[in-house]
Amino acid sequence: MLETNDNQPLLEVRQVSRRFGALVAVDRVSFSIQKGEIFGIAGPNGSGKSTLFNIITGIPFPPSAGEVFLAGQPIHKLRPHQISRAGVLRTFQKDAEFATLSALENVYASAVYCGQMGSNEARVAAQQALDDVSLAAERRTKAASDLSVFERKQLMIASAIAARPKVLLLDEPAAGLTRPETSDLADLIYTVHGRGITIVLIEHVLPLLLKVSEHLMVLNHGAVIASGKPEEVVRNPVVVAAYLGKREAGL
Numbered sequence: 001m002l003e004t005n006d007n008q009p010l011l012e013v014r015q016v017s018r019r020f021g022a023l024v025a026v027d028r029v030s031f032s033i034q035k036g037e038i039f040g041i042a043g044p045n046g047s048g049k050s051t052l053f054n055i056i057t058g059i060p061f062p063p064s065a066g067e068v069f070l071a072g073q074p075i076h077k078l079r080p081h082q083i084s085r086a087g088v089l090r091t092f093q094k095d096a097e098f099a100t101l102s103a104l105e106n107v108y109a110s111a112v113y114c115g116q117m118g119s120n121e122a123r124v125a126a127q128q129a130l131d132d133v134s135l136a137a138e139r140r141t142k143a144a145s146d147l148s149v150f151e152r153k154q155l156m157i158a159s160a161i162a163a164r165p166k167v168l169l170l171d172e173p174a175a176g177l178t179r180p181e182t183s184d185l186a187d188l189i190y191t192v193h194g195r196g197i198t199i200v201l202i203e204h205v206l207p208l209l210l211k212v213s214e215h216l217m218v219l220n221h222g223a224v225i226a227s228g229k230p231e232e233v234v235r236n237p238v239v240v241a242a243y244l245g246k247r248e249a250g251l
């Protein structure tokens with residue numbers, strides 16, 4: 001069982017890098033997150049955001065270099081299932097549910113495999129998680145593939161929180177949502193946060209990111225180019241140039 005003290009970051013990433021041949025997708029990134037924080041990550045397409053989540057969770061690969069600590073304990077050498085059981089869970093940019101299983105079965109499977117629960121505990125945890133995300137009771141027995149885009153977001157988050165993570169990494173959860181749905185997603189993030197779960201949020205939808213994040217870090221070409229108060233970071237000329245540069249290049 002991992003214990004935290006007040007001064008120790010809950011999640012600490014030290015100088016992590018990930019290379020793919022000649023490409024350095026994540027370049028000596030360091031940051032730390034306190035328990036209870038909502039930590040935002042922005043950056044142009046291809047800047048290494050998802051790769052950073054990949055190497056923190058070990059899904060599908062560990063860092064090429066650097067260290068990751070959860071409540072002071074090194075986790076970068078653990079296997080992916082050990083990392084999730086230690087309390088670091090993620091969602092994926094693309095749909096990752098079991099399409100033919102019902103919503104309830106999906107969340108149950110996560111509670112069993114990621115949360116390491118027995119069947120009775122997992123059944124209770126699954127219903128509780130679906131209650132938390134407010135997925136309508138009559139939709140819970142539908143196949144995941146029959147759910148709407150927003151319902152699949154609810155399912156994705158329910159699957160993660162059913163396993164009772166300490167830290168939840170959300171990779172562009174607003175992708176594909178309408179503006180009202182994005183506002184509902186912000187409420188959902190606050191609900192999860194209210195359950196005592198620390199959140200790291202990658203998001204291109206800046207209004208959402210700025211609304212919920214207490215701290216914002218920006219990546220470009222795999223490296224941290226700014227980190228601090230969200231309203232200051234978005235005005236940083238280096239950050240503005242990183243985004244405009246991509247746009248001018250037609251990316």
Ligand SMILES: Nc1ncnc2c1ncn2[C@@H]1O[C@H](COP(=O)(O)OP(=O)(O)OP(=O)(O)O)[C@@H](O)[C@H]1O
Pocket residue numbers: 020023025043044045046047048049050051052093
């Ligand atoms: N498995 C891989 N093999 C080779 N290159 C990869 C691999 N995964 C990612 N990359 C490359 O690493 C870089 C960073 O990709 P990544 O998916 O982390 O970016 P991102 O910031 O999440 O982008 P987006 O905003 O489009 O999701 C890109 O150049 C990408 O092509």
Ligand SMILES: [Mg+2]
Pocket residue numbers: 049050051093171
């Ligand atoms: Mg990505």
